[in-house]
Amino acid sequence: MQFTTWAPDPSHSFEVSQMNFLDWPVEQAILSERAQKRRRAIAVRLIERFASTYGAVEYDLFWESSIINAQAWRLGSRRRVTVYGGVVRHPAITASGIALLLAHETGHHLGGPPFDPDLRWPSWQGQADFWAASTGMPQVFGRQAARLTFRGAKQIAALHAEFSETDGVADISAEERSEIFLLGARGKCTPAFLQKSFNRMLEERDRPDE
Numbered sequence: 521m522q523f524t525t526w527a528p529d530p531s532h533s534f535e536v537s538q539m540n541f542l543d544w545p546v547e548q549a550i551l552s553e554r555a556q557k558r559r560r561a562i563a564v565r566l567i568e569r570f571a572s573t574y575g576a577v578e579y580d581l582f583w584e585s586s587i588i589n590a591q592a593w594r595l596g597s598r599r600r601v602t603v604y605g606g607v608v609r610h611p612a613i614t615a616s617g618i619a620l621l622l623a624h625e626t627g628h629h630l631g632g633p634p635f636d637p638d639l640r641w642p643s644w645q646g647q648a649d650f651w652a653a654s655t656g657m658p659q660v661f662g663r664q665a666a667r668l669t670f671r672g673a674k675q676i677a678a679l680h681a682e683f684s685e686t687d688g689v690a691d692i693s694a695e696e697r698s699e700i701f702l703l704g705a706r707g708k709c710t711p712a713f714l715q716k717s718f719n720r721m722l723e724e725r726d727r728p729d730e
Contacts, residue, residue: 545683546586547606555609562615563608570601570622573660577601577629579622583608588683590621592628592642601625612678620672620701623652623660630656634718636691637725645692646700646717653704666705673701691721 551559560583567579580602588606592599601622608618631643631651643651653673657665680694692700696717703709 545588545606547588547609549611551609551611559608560605563603563618566615566619566622567603569660570626574626574630577626579603581605581608588679590625592625592648594641599629601629607679610679612682613675614671616668616672617675617679618672619661619668620652620657620676623656624648624676626656627651634715637722644718644721646696646714646721649692649697649700650704650709650714653701654707654709657705669701669705673698673705676701692717 560581563581563583567581571577571579576599578598578600580600582602583605585604586606587604588610590601590603590607592601594600603618603622603625607613607621613621625648627648627650628642631647634644634647636642636644642648653669657669661668677694677698680697700709700714700717703713
């Protein structure tokens with residue numbers, strides 16, 4: 521398993537199509553060297569598990585980056601997921617949060633409709649969340665999936681809420697994201713619920729600026 525030290529730079533234009541988890545915030549606090557080594561080892565181990573489960577998706581850890589983000593992206597026919605060091609080192613995120621984040625990004629590639637209305641190829645944020653909780657996590661972690669998802673959902677919701685102001689108008693709220701994760705893990709999230717959230721997002725995007 522190899523991890524590249526390259527990924528699309530948000531400040532440059534590339535002929536790639538990408539779906540971002542957050543809007544490129546950067547880390548402010550620096551962990552101790554020991555803590556960083558521990559976090560990196562956790563991320564590598566989790567990425568290896570996802571890579572062994574989903575061979576059609578290529579996974580990268582861009583460890584040196586201070587960006588607090590992860591993204592699903594395509595380069596031609598290649599399907600890729602990149603995790604940036606800043607999100608792995610974030611104090612609010614543990615192994616459970618990293619695992620659910622990897623499942624979410626994988627869900628953009630494998631989650632199916634509804635799709636993002638702009639990029640068209642990736643599953644919409646809420647659908648990627650649903651796929652992560654109901655399919656991705658169980659396929660990777662088996663019986664441990666629900667416990668990890670419940671814990672990770674709280675961490676991702678906190679991260680989402682922390683950066684919601686810098687993200688502008690989000691496609692999905694932290695509350696909707698948490699509910700989709702939890703219901704998906706329990707097998708109770710219905711397509712109607714997802715479609716309602718998706719339609720709400722479309723209506724807000726189409727609403728003229730006041």
